[in-house]
Each structure stands twice: as C-alpha cells, then as structure tokens.
Amino acid sequence: MTDDLFSRDAYLATCPATVIAASDDGIVLDRTVFYARGGGQPGDTGALRWGDRVTPVTDTVKARETGEIVHIVEGDVPPVGSAVTCDIDWPRRYVHMRTHTALHSLSGIIFADYGAKVTGGNMGSGGIARMDFELESMSAELGRDVEAKLNARLAEDRPVRVVLLPRAEALQDPDLIRTKINLVPAGIDPIRVIDIEGIDKQADGGTHVRSTGEVGRVRVAKTESKGKANKRMRIQLEDP
Numbered sequence: 001m002t003d004d005l006f007s008r009d010a011y012l013a014t015c016p017a018t019v020i021a022a023s024d025d026g027i028v029l030d031r032t033v034f035y036a037r038g039g040g041q042p043g044d045t046g047a048l049r050w051g052d053r054v055t056p057v058t059d060t061v062k063a064r065e066t067g068e069i070v071h072i073v074e075g076d077v078p079p080v081g082s083a084v085t086c087d088i089d090w091p092r093r094y095v096h097m098r099t100h101t102a103l104h105s106l107s108g109i110i111f112a113d114y115g116a117k118v119t120g121g122n123m124g125s126g127g128i129a130r131m132d133f134e135l136e137s138m139s140a141e142l143g144r145d146v147e148a149k150l151n152a153r154l155a156e157d158r159p160v161r162v163v164l165l166p167r168a169e170a171l172q173d174p175d176l177i178r179t180k181i182n183l184v185p186a187g188i189d190p191i192r193v194i195d196i197e198g199i200d201k202q203a204d205g206g207t208h209v210r211s212t213g214e215v216g217r218v219r220v221a222k223t224e225s226k227g228k229a230n231k232r233m234r235i236q237l238e239d240p
Contacts, residue, residue, distance in 0.1 A: 002069045003031035006044075007192060008162065010097055010207035013090040019082045026061075026070035027077065033086050034060040036069045040103075040122045040129075041096055041206040043072075046088040050078045092125070093207065095240050098215045099129050101160055101196065101208045102150070102235060105215070106131055108200025109149050111175075119230050127237030128221075138223045138231035146233065147220040157213030158197040164190040176203050 002020075005012050012033045021028035027048070034057060037043030043060035048071065059072040078084055103121060110116050110133050120132040167189035170176050176193060194204045196212060209215060215237070222234040 001067075002029055004036075004069060005031055005033050006035045006207055007205065010093075011210075013093070014085060014087045017084050017086050019078050019080050019084060022077050022080055025063075026072045028068055028070060029084070029086070032060075032069055032071070033088055034069065034071055035088075035093070035096075035207055036060045036062045038062060039204065039206050041100055042123060042125070044088045044093055046086070048073065048078060049085040049087060050082050053078075094209075095125075095127050095237065096123060097207045097209045098237060098240075099123050099127050099235075100206050101212060102154070102215050102218045102237065103129055103131055104194060104196055104200045104202065104204065104208070105153060105212060106146070106150055106218075106233065106235065107202070108196065109146060109153065110135075111200075113149070127240030128234070129236075130232055130234045132226060132230055132232045134229050135231040136229055138225055138233075140223055143220040143223040143233060147218070150220075151217050153199050154212040154215050154218065156198075157211050158199055159211050160208050161195045161197070162208075163193040163195050165193055166190050170203060176201065 005015055015031060015033045017029040017031045019027055020030050034044040046057045048055045048057060053076050055076055056074045057071045058074055061070050063070050107118055116133040116135045118131060119134050123129040170191040191203050192205055194208055195201045217238040219236045219238055220233055221236045224232040226232050
C-alpha cells in the first residue's frame with residue numbers, strides 16, 4: 001500500500017516517489033503527499049514531475065476494490081519504476097485544511113451545546129462547506145449564535161493534534177465517532193483521531209491545520225432544514 005505521508009504531516013507539499021502501477025485508471029505510487037478524496041474532503045490536485053516532463057494530477061481518489069490511492073492524471077504517464085516528484089496544489093490544499101478544521105470545530109460546538117450528531121457533510125472549493133446535524137429545528141438566529149461561538153473558540157488558537165488509538169480503545173469512547181452512522185471501516189486499526197484541544201475530538205482521516213488560529217474567521221452563510229431531525233449549516237471562510 002502507498003505510504004500516505006499526508007496522514008502524518010499535512011504540511012508536506014512535495015515528496016519523491018516511485019511509480020508502482022500505471023493504467024488508464026491512474027497512477028499508484030509507493031508514497032505520496034496527495035490526499036485521496038474522502039470524508040467530504042476533495043482530493044488533491046497538482047503535478048508529477050519526472051525528468052523534463054510534467055504530468056498534471058487532476059484528482060486523487062481511492063480505488064473502490066483495494067482502497068489504494070490513485071492519482072488521476074492527464075498527458076504523459078510515467079512508466080512503472082519511474083522516479084517522480086509529487087507537488088500538490090498547496091494553496092488549494094491549505095484552504096481545505098482550514099475548512100476541515102472549521103467543520104470539526106463546528107461539530108464540537110453543536111455536539112457540546114445541543115447534543116447533536118453529524119448526519120452528513122461536504123467541502124467545496126474556496127472555503128465553502130456544509131454540515132448536517134441531527135437537530136429538530138434550525139433558524140437564522142441559531143446560525144448567528146453558533147457563528148459567534150465558533151469564531152470565539154477558533155480565536156483561542158487551540159492546538160490541533162493527530163493521535164493514533166488502538167481500535168478497541170477508540171471504540172470504547174462513543175464521542176470519538178461523531179457521525180450518526182459509524183463510517184470507520186472495520187479493518188482500520190489503529191484509528192486516527194483529530195484532537196482540537198478543548199473543542200472537538202473525533203475519528204477522521206482528513207488533513208487539518210496545526211492550530212485553530214490558522215482557520216481565521218468563519219461565517220455561517222445559510223441554515224436549512226433538510227427534513228425531520230436533519231438540519232444543515234453552510235459555512236464560508238471569510239478569507240479563503
């Protein structure tokens with residue numbers, strides 16, 4: 001399996017790698033800094049550089065059958081065994097990292113103050129995202145209240161840590177699985193946990209900033225009802 005360097009250090013923007021598989025479906029490397037689409041976070045884009053050639057990476061996904069990280073490319077495909085340099089689109093990734101940490105912080109506030117679990121979520125481009133909660137009601141007033149609480153907590157500049165816990169230990173803490181349905185695949189052990197000190201702690205495979213101060217201010221752009229006990233908040237980074 002590919003060594004997913006991003007899971008340990010989200011700030012790596014480049015790395016050397018070797019092509020271990022190449023087909024019409026994409027390229028598999030022995031190691032990568034490219035995040036594969038999942039958990040609501042978009043896959044990374046960027047380029048593979050080999051010799052005097054540059055092959056654009058237009059998306060990064062996980063193979064449905066194997067779970068392997070696949071780099072979707074355009075143009076010349078480096079053959080198996082080629083040494084390449086991975087370069088992600090760092091400004092785009094960094095916005096995703098800030099947005100993801102904002103979403104986790106939002107989730108922590110809603111869980112702590114309203115006892116609501118997450119029923120869904122997704123990130124778009126430009127610091128736009130949405131999160132759905134198991135709430136009976138939603139209003140613009142609630143959105144304003146949550147926005148104020150969220151920005152106050154983010155401004156505390158709390159550290160964000162990656163913790164690996166044995167599966168049995170992690171599953172003993174019901175608060176670590178914040179989604180309505182446990183989305184952690186059965187074979188994952190240890191479980192990667194994102195700990196936003198004093199705000200949120202839950203299982204997650206995505207990339208995050210090192211502290212909440214890097215997120216900046218966040219606006220709750222819209223509140224919606226998506227059905228009984230399923231309410232949505234749309235957020236926007238004020239400075240994406």
